[in-house]
Amino acid sequence: xxxxxxxxxxxxxxxxxxxxxxxxxxxxxxxxxxxxxxxxxxxxxxxxxxxxxxxxxxxxxxxxxxxxxxxxxxxxxxxxxxxxxxxxxxxxxxxxxxxxxxxxxxxxxxxxxxxxxxxxxxxxxxxxxxxxxxxxxxxxxxxxxxxxxxxxxxxxxxxxxxxxxxxxxxxxxxxxxxxxxxxxxxxxxxxxxxxxxxxxxxxxxxxxxxxxxxxxxxxxxxxxxxxxxxxxxxxxxxxxxxxxxxxxxxxxxxxxxxxxxxxxxxxxxxxxxxxxxxxxxxxxxxxxxxxxxxxxxxxxxxxxxxxxxxxxxxxx
Amino acid sequence: xxxxxxxxxxxxxxxxxxxxxxxxxxxxxxxxxxxxxxxxxxxxxxxxxxxxxxxxxxxxxxxxxxxxxxxxxxxxxxxxxxxxxxxxxxxxxxxxxxxxxxxxxxxxxxxxxxxxxxxxxxxxxxxxxxxxxxxxxxxxxxxxxxxxxxxxxxxxxxxxxxxxxxxxxxxxxxxxxxxxxxxxxxxxxxxxxxxxxxxxxxxxxxxxxxxxxxxxxxxxxxxxxxxxxxxxxxxxxxxxxxxxxxxxxxxxxxxxxxxxxxxxxxxxxxxxxxxxxxxxxxxxxxxxxxxxxxxxxxxxxxxxxxxxxxxxxxxxxxxxxxxxxxxxxxxxxxxxxxxxxxxxxxxxxxxxxxxxxxxxxxxxxxxxxxxxxxxxxxxxxxxxxxxxxxxxxxxxxxxxxxxxxxxxxxxxxxxxxxxxxxxxxxxxxxxxxxxxxxxxxxxxxxxxxxxxxxxxxxxxxxxxxxxxxxxxxxxxxxxxxxxxxxxxxxxxxxxxxxxxxxxxxxxxxxxxxxxxxxxxxxxxxxxxxxxxxxxxxxxxxxxxxxxxxxxxxxxx
Numbered sequence: 001x002x003x004x005x006x007x008x009x010x011x012x013x014x015x016x017x018x019x020x021x022x023x024x025x026x027x028x029x030x031x032x033x034x035x036x037x038x039x040x041x042x043x044x045x046x047x048x049x050x051x052x053x054x055x056x057x058x059x060x061x062x063x064x065x066x067x068x069x070x071x072x073x074x075x076x077x078x079x080x081x082x083x084x085x086x087x088x089x090x091x092x093x094x095x096x097x098x099x100x101x102x103x104x105x106x107x108x109x110x111x112x113x114x115x116x117x118x119x120x121x122x123x124x125x126x127x128x129x130x131x132x133x134x135x136x137x138x139x140x141x142x143x144x145x146x147x148x149x150x151x152x153x154x155x156x157x158x159x160x161x162x163x164x165x166x167x168x169x170x171x172x173x174x175x176x177x178x179x180x181x182x183x184x185x186x187x188x189x190x191x192x193x194x195x196x197x198x199x200x201x202x203x204x205x206x207x208x209x210x211x212x213x214x215x216x217x218x219x220x221x222x223x224x225x226x227x228x229x230x231x232x233x234x235x236x237x238x239x240x241x242x243x244x245x246x247x248x249x250x251x252x253x254x255x256x257x258x259x260x261x262x263x264x265x266x267x268x269x270x271x272x273x274x275x276x277x278x279x280x281x282x283x284x285x286x287x288x289x290x291x292x293x294x295x296x297x298x299x300x301x302x303x304x305x306x307x308x309x310x311x312x313x314x315x316x
Numbered sequence: 317x318x319x320x321x322x323x324x325x326x327x328x329x330x331x332x333x334x335x336x337x338x339x340x341x342x343x344x345x346x347x348x349x350x351x352x353x354x355x356x357x358x359x360x361x362x363x364x365x366x367x368x369x370x371x372x373x374x375x376x377x378x379x380x381x382x383x384x385x386x387x388x389x390x391x392x393x394x395x396x397x398x399x400x401x402x403x404x405x406x407x408x409x410x411x412x413x414x415x416x417x418x419x420x421x422x423x424x425x426x427x428x429x430x431x432x433x434x435x436x437x438x439x440x441x442x443x444x445x446x447x448x449x450x451x452x453x454x455x456x457x458x459x460x461x462x463x464x465x466x467x468x469x470x471x472x473x474x475x476x477x478x479x480x481x482x483x484x485x486x487x488x489x490x491x492x493x494x495x496x497x498x499x500x501x502x503x504x505x506x507x508x509x510x511x512x513x514x515x516x517x518x519x520x521x522x523x524x525x526x527x528x529x530x531x532x533x534x535x536x537x538x539x540x541x542x543x544x545x546x547x548x549x550x551x552x553x554x555x556x557x558x559x560x561x562x563x564x565x566x567x568x569x570x571x572x573x574x575x576x577x578x579x580x581x582x583x584x585x586x587x588x589x590x591x592x593x594x595x596x597x598x599x600x601x602x603x604x605x606x607x608x609x610x611x612x613x614x615x616x617x618x619x620x621x622x623x624x625x626x627x628x629x630x631x632x633x634x635x636x637x638x639x640x641x642x643x644x645x646x647x648x649x650x651x652x653x654x655x656x657x658x659x660x661x662x663x664x665x666x667x668x669x670x671x672x673x674x675x676x677x678x679x680x681x682x683x684x685x686x687x688x689x690x691x692x693x694x695x696x697x698x699x700x701x702x703x704x705x706x707x708x709x710x711x712x713x714x715x716x717x718x719x720x721x722x723x724x725x726x727x728x729x730x731x732x733x734x735x736x737x738x739x740x741x742x743x744x745x746x747x748x749x750x751x752x753x754x755x756x757x758x759x760x761x762x763x764x765x766x767x768x769x770x771x772x773x774x775x776x777x778x779x780x781x782x783x784x785x786x787x788x789x790x791x792x793x794x795x796x797x798x799x800x801x802x803x804x805x806x807x808x809x810x811x812x813x814x815x816x817x818x819x820x821x822x823x824x825x826x827x828x829x830x831x832x833x834x835x836x837x838x839x840x841x842x843x844x845x846x847x848x849x850x851x852x853x854x855x856x857x858x859x860x861x862x863x864x865x866x867x868x869x870x871x872x
Binding site for chain 2: 028029030031034035036037040041042043044045046047048049050053081082083084089092093148151152155156159160161162163164166167260261262263264266270271273274277279
């Protein structure tokens, strides 16, 4: 029952996002038709034609109604900029973002949790101080700056843009290698930015468990320190960290927007950035629904997973 | 292969819909226009048509499409293709999206035979040899169906230009191949790739590393950073852009109703002149453009030679004392705090020029007792403010064409918005009877020498009435790998640009250099490091997983 409630709540949030998205982006200053014709010879009649083409000449409530009814049918409208269905444009860019965000999140989670455990277990050691210091520094550094710096420092070892070279042979292995090569800098940047939080949370959460009586019991049973940590302390401490991984998914998406912009990675983040300069209302609405949808789903997963990992929290 | 960095997305490959400069540029490589401009001196030359003749009343133009020109699929190019293209724009409003303004004065377009195109206009139109409209193949486009939904991405895309589009991966790259059928002769290299950069700093770095061969739109600091870089040649070219400081002259709609909230003092031309006189344009060019610009004057940049106007005797020399005296005389005495009145200056946040020039202007204005309140906002907010006339002073700029009609037309009374405040395409809310009369005259003056004279008079009038101060004509800063390409054709020949031409000469005329057998060593090193990193990660994961399973711990 509670699960159904959660799902209902998530659906309601999504609906709110869809409604909000419509009005939110119409508050963004700028006239898409003026942007579309900027710097080109144009006439008033031409501008009026464009407005009519995209339904921008109709009253706001009519525009909203047609947006909302098509949305319910899965139609996100047509992008002003690309003159193609929004769903098509978004789908095209989804793959690269999933690849980048997926790789980076995986590495960041593994690395962050491992660093956090190590640092907490040997609190105040040199390892702890270095890890915590470096994590905090990377966390504080602007993503944009870090990306540019990495690009400069690595010289011509890694490409400065995009996901593929134009002259890579078409066979699968070459293409995959090429994508991997292009993936290094963006994912390192994104990992550096999000990893710190996982490390710090894991560290503090493990520190809280350190003096718990059950650890003393475990030690009293004669277990090796390593086993005490792995079998007893970490399973209890990892809960908040895992939940955090899902809850902070929104943060990763935000980081991805900046990272994609720095490295011209052809994903949703870059698309978001481009759409804002229009402003390309339909594309922005579509992107908001898709990204907000992902975050809502992640939060829902966090809820469910928490219950699975921690028997004390029963969800179903 | 020539690899070019572009910093703007491709909006559409359909030339009737594409409005971004990047798309237009690629369109020029895919399709010829009816006429073209030479690379050497930007004069009108053969395009699809090789001869043209206006009727004595100038209302009928006859263009001849010569025998022997072919589409990239081998079909002959005929007058019917031309008529089809213009007709499509006349009958389908969607097809007017990108270039509609060129056909608004067309009465009819017909092709009586394969070689002849007859265009009748409603009124005499002097810009008939400046129709920037890609001509499309009828045999492909008549099957296209709805123009709105036609993406024009059936590869290879049939065209008439020096290159044929063969692949487009949105947000990543565009590939074109040399058109062996091109009537001027095939280009000297096989493939032309455009790769997309969101970030211009990354594009400049990529040029330094040799990842791309050609980059444009560099900022002065980026251009300087490439000085002395091995294998890179820089091209400081005369630009087509000017930067201006708009002064709200008391904005009104077309029906004469005031609009916006411009400062009332600026309605007085004496005040506007005083403001212009208090700005040291030379210092701005040196300090803000770092010398990569020419001091501003008229609306047409010097790159367009004969149309460019210089004030000569009438020049308002930088003179704060005279400006102060003029403001005193205009009835704006300094108050107790030394200030006469305050003005708002609006510019674009993140644009280096606006950020630096606004600081500079703040000081210049304070010298004549005007307190400037600087607000730097987003691109869209800036547009909104200038459209709604809610500004006193604002930074703006325009890219101009070879024919000056467009940039001059921006300042006529008719460009102001209608009674509802909508639909305006004016730049500065300028409305001046003399200027408008001259504008109408030049539009129907078919004697070019006389037209040039009128165009100069218009610029003089604009300069005198100061609805805007043209601050500078920015240089176009480009760089290319001279170890990969020996030379490019610039337009014009002297001090011209390679990219963003009124034509395709820069790409078409590029000559590959004799490549030294330079191994792509570093790239393999990078690949190897990438491989080792990923491999290492896998090993670590495997190792950790195994350790979890093992019972032996290493510490007690």
